[in-house]
Amino acid sequence: MNVLWALHDGLVVARRNLIKVKRVPDLLVFTTLQPVMFVVLFAYVFGGAIAVKGSNYREFLIAGIFAQTVLFGTTITGAGLADDIQKGIIDRFRSLPMARSAVLIGRTLSDVANNLIVIVVMSLTGLAVGWRIRTGVLDGLAGFALLLVFAYAFSWVMAYVGLLAPSPEVVNNAAFVVLFPLTFVANTFVPLEALPGPLQAVARWNPVSAVTEAARQLFGNLAPGAPAPRGWALQHPVVYTLLWALGLLVLFVPLATRQYGRAVSR
Amino acid sequence: MTDAVIAQGLVKRYGDVVALAGLDLRVPQGTVLGVLGPNGAGKTTAVRILTTLLRPDSGSAQVAGVDVLADPAKVRARIGLSGQYAAVDEHLTGFENLDMVGRLYHLGAKRSRTRARDLLGRFDLDGAANRPVKTYSGGMRRRLDLAGALVADPAVLFLDEPTTGLDPRSRSDMWQIITDLVAGGTSVLLTTQYMEEADRLADSIVVIDHGRVIAQGSADQLKELIGGERIEVVVKNAAHLQQARHLLVGLAGAEPTVDEHTRRLSLPVRDGSASLVEALRRLDAVPIAVSDISLRRPTLDDVFLALTGHNTDPAGEPGLAPAVR
Numbered sequence: 001m002n003v004l005w006a007l008h009d010g011l012v013v014a015r016r017n018l019i020k021v022k023r024v025p026d027l028l029v030f031t032t033l034q035p036v037m038f039v040v041l042f043a044y045v046f047g048g049a050i051a052v053k054g055s056n057y058r059e060f061l062i063a064g065i066f067a068q069t070v071l072f073g074t075t076i077t078g079a080g081l082a083d084d085i086q087k088g089i090i091d092r093f094r095s096l097p098m099a100r101s102a103v104l105i106g107r108t109l110s111d112v113a114n115n116l117i118v119i120v121v122m123s124l125t126g127l128a129v130g131w132r133i134r135t136g137v138l139d140g141l142a143g144f145a146l147l148l149v150f151a152y153a154f155s156w157v158m159a160y161v162g163l164l165a166p167s168p169e170v171v172n173n174a175a176f177v178v179l180f181p182l183t184f185v186a187n188t189f190v191p192l193e194a195l196p197g198p199l200q201a202v203a204r205w206n207p208v209s210a211v212t213e214a215a216r217q218l219f220g221n222l223a224p225g226a227p228a229p230r231g232w233a234l235q236h237p238v239v240y241t242l243l244w245a246l247g248l249l250v251l252f253v254p255l256a257t258r259q260y261g262r263a264v265s266r
Numbered sequence: 267m268t269d270a271v272i273a274q275g276l277v278k279r280y281g282d283v284v285a286l287a288g289l290d291l292r293v294p295q296g297t298v299l300g301v302l303g304p305n306g307a308g309k310t311t312a313v314r315i316l317t318t319l320l321r322p323d324s325g326s327a328q329v330a331g332v333d334v335l336a337d338p339a340k341v342r343a344r345i346g347l348s349g350q351y352a353a354v355d356e357h358l359t360g361f362e363n364l365d366m367v368g369r370l371y372h373l374g375a376k377r378s379r380t381r382a383r384d385l386l387g388r389f390d391l392d393g394a395a396n397r398p399v400k401t402y403s404g405g406m407r408r409r410l411d412l413a414g415a416l417v418a419d420p421a422v423l424f425l426d427e428p429t430t431g432l433d434p435r436s437r438s439d440m441w442q443i444i445t446d447l448v449a450g451g452t453s454v455l456l457t458t459q460y461m462e463e464a465d466r467l468a469d470s471i472v473v474i475d476h477g478r479v480i481a482q483g484s485a486d487q488l489k490e491l492i493g494g495e496r497i498e499v500v501v502k503n504a505a506h507l508q509q510a511r512h513l514l515v516g517l518a519g520a521e522p523t524v525d526e527h528t529r530r531l532s533l534p535v536r537d538g539s540a541s542l543v544e545a546l547r548r549l550d551a552v553p554i555a556v557s558d559i560s561l562r563r564p565t566l567d568d569v570f571l572a573l574t575g576h577n578t579d580p581a582g583e584p585g586l587a588p589a590v591r
Binding site for chain 1: 317339346347351354356358367369370371
């Protein structure tokens with residue numbers, strides 16, 4: 001009963017966030033334009049310089065850009081919550097007889113919707129530069145689903161950050177500082193073997209590497225006959241990604257919900 | 267009948283800063299309590315505790331018969347809150363804002379829509395119902411925010427400085443709306459920095475400072491406390507100040523205050539305009555040259571000066587004497 005109401009309230013709040021995307025389309029334009037730019041720039045600028053054994057770079061690149069982009073998409077939750085606190089709307093929500101988690105559920109769910117749109121745009125760009133899903137429809141969908149699930153879990157981390165941050169700008173800057181290394185020290189843009197030793201060790205256990213590896217597997221973008229990657233995480237990328245998603249949710253859903261209860265406007 | 271709001275001994279500290287130092291409040295059913303105080307007196311903290319947004323360090327409170335600390339969810343179902351900063355989403359239209367609030371009160375889709383339309387009509391916002399709120403004026407936003415607080419027909423309404431920052435026209439519109447609401451039987455706790463607002467809207471007033479009540483009573487009783495209207499004279503030549511005081515002291519209902527620095531004489535009077543005419547006549551007979559003379563209604567500053575000896579200016583050093591008295 002309570003869970004159903006929390007979900008109902010979450011959907012009401014998600015609808016509000018999506019109306020905002022419709023009214024301020026610039027937001028979506030820039031969140032989609034950036035990955036499109038990345039696909040094209042990386043494909044044609046670095047494409048010639050980065051060699052991927054047995055495959056071509058564009059095929060290799062797309063899953064990495066997907067992973068990076070859906071993670072950056074989660075900053076909308078953090079910045080949005082910081083903005084709601086600054087504007088006092090959180091006070092209105094908190095004075096209503098609704099579930100404490102509902103605003104956060106609404107926020108994180110609307111991130112999924114945003115990410116879906118972004119993934120569609122990126123996939124079309126990918127197709128234009130020669131990327132293909134070489135497995136089947138189900139595997140392809142599973143790849144997209146895994147990216148969205150991982151990003152959803154990460155949205156809760158951002159929700160927690162957004163509730164602690166004094167302003168949306170701080171969330172954006174903090175996210176940039178954390179997400180850039182997290183998505184670059186990985187197999188997203190270059191093969192792991194190209195990284196120097198210590199970074200390689202980090203990248204091998206970086207969940208972003210796992211979600212990227214899993215997406216490449218599910219899309220059929222790995223070079224045929226390529227040797228199995230080293231390390232348990234990348235040998236079981238789907239399981240490792242799901243474990244991370246679960247771990248983040250277990251930790252950050254209660255943390256963020258508790259912080260929401262304490263949030264003070266201004 | 268129980269009281270709509272009872273607060274006893276509310277204490278809230280933020281580190282070393284004491285926001286509330288044992289606050290007691292009571293709002294009898296169907297009445298308006300005006301909580302009057304300067305910035306930083308603890309008004310908003312009190313409202314946040316009573317509306318379950320904040321937990322006090324100690325003390326107890328009941329709103330609409332429900333214990334605020336024991337059953338906050340039940341309290342939230344029975345109250346409406348309209349804050350100092352219009353808590354509306356500026357990208358949504360007026361209608362979408364109220365419709366969303368209705369759904370979050372679990373009124374259902376159909377009732378939420380009907381209620382949103384009713385309230386927009388009642389607050390004269392139907393023309394702007396389908397425009398995003400960011401196109402609204404400050405007064406319109408405040409009306410929409412108040413409408414949001416009324417969606418579920420709450421038994422108790424909390425208005426935290428509902429007219430702070432509004433222009434005079436919007437302020438008087440807001441006063442009319444609140445007056446109509448109260449006529450409908452809603453119990454209201456209203457915080458304000460304006461004596462005039464408390465005077466106009468509240469059945470009884472508590473004055474708070476540094477987190478505790480320093481005076482309470484009706485508006486008339488409070489004004490009585492500080493001597494009602496006062497005449498203020500600024501003489502041209504400081505040497506005439508004592509002479510002017512001597513001439514006018516008979517008109518004053520209480521001891522006049524003299525500020526040498528600004529050459530100002532301030533005297534509380536009973537019969538304002540008649541006393542003003544008489545004061546001018548006496549000064550003119552000498553003659554004492556006057557650069558300004560006026561009749562002033564009591565302001566919150568006057569109440570504060572009278573009650574605490576310090577100014578309402580939160581930046582002012584409480585230890586400094588406000589002026590030579």
